[in-house]
Amino acid sequence: MVNAGIIGQAVGLFAVTNIDDIVILALFFAQGAASRGSALRIVLGQYLGFMAILAVAVAAAFGATFLPESFIPYLGLLPLALGLKAAWQGWRRRDDDERVELDHGPKALEVAAVTFANGGDNIGVYVPVFATSGLPGMSVYVVVFLVLVAVWCLVGRFFATRPFVAKALSRWGHVVLPLVLIGIGLVILVEGGAFGLGFG
Incomplete structure (x- = not known):
């Protein structure tokens, strides 16, 4: 029988480590x-x-390191590059009254790249939790997390379709999205000390 406590912990852990994803979504x-x-x-x-x-x-958690810890800060290059690309496309189309939104909306791999890069620091949180939960507990975390990804998508879509928010994003989204992506990229790079950018 699944321990309700583990489910609650999984929900809480997902929420605190992914709250910023709602804005991006x-x-x-x-x-x-x-x-x-x-x-x-x-x-x-x-x-x-x-x-x-x-x-x-x-x-x-099982002891295999496919992504060295020293590499994680450089994941910031992904959203930084996508943000610069979005900014360039938005600037290039600024005079087009019938602008098509950035290549018909975001591509799946672009969203995946931003999600992975923005969640790079989550890995450091998840690993010790998974390692100490055992295989059954880890399975619960994974299942709960995957269910909550759908919930996060629904919440993000809900906010994006509220009339006031939708109007604001329709008017300013082509400016805000590049700024957010570039900001995420820079924060990841600086906080991780990539290229010697850290403050510590």
Whole structure:
């Protein structure tokens, strides 16, 4: 029988380590609002990115290190590059009154890259929890996390489709999204001390 306490811990752990993903998801959903199939690509990308995080964390919990700790700060290059790309595309189309939102909305692999990079620090939190939970406990964490990814996608889409939020994101999303992605990239790089950027 599954311990309800582990489920509660899994929910709490997911929430505190992924709360910022809701904002990013809302921006992605707003970006692809006018594009058919965009929502499915965003959900797929979110799952791909998060499953990659889980795969690395589970492997590390069993003692296999596929992603050296010193490499994690450099994951910031992924959202930084995507943010710069989005900024360039938005600037290039600034005079187009019938602008198509950034290549018909975000691509699944772009969402996955941002999700994985933004969750790189989550790996360090998940590994000791998984390692001390045993295989049954780890399985519960993984299942709960994967269910909550869907919940996070629904919440992100909910915010993106609220009239006030949708209007604001429609007007400013092409500016905010690149800034958020670039900001995430820089924070990951600086906090991790990549390229000697750390303050400590």
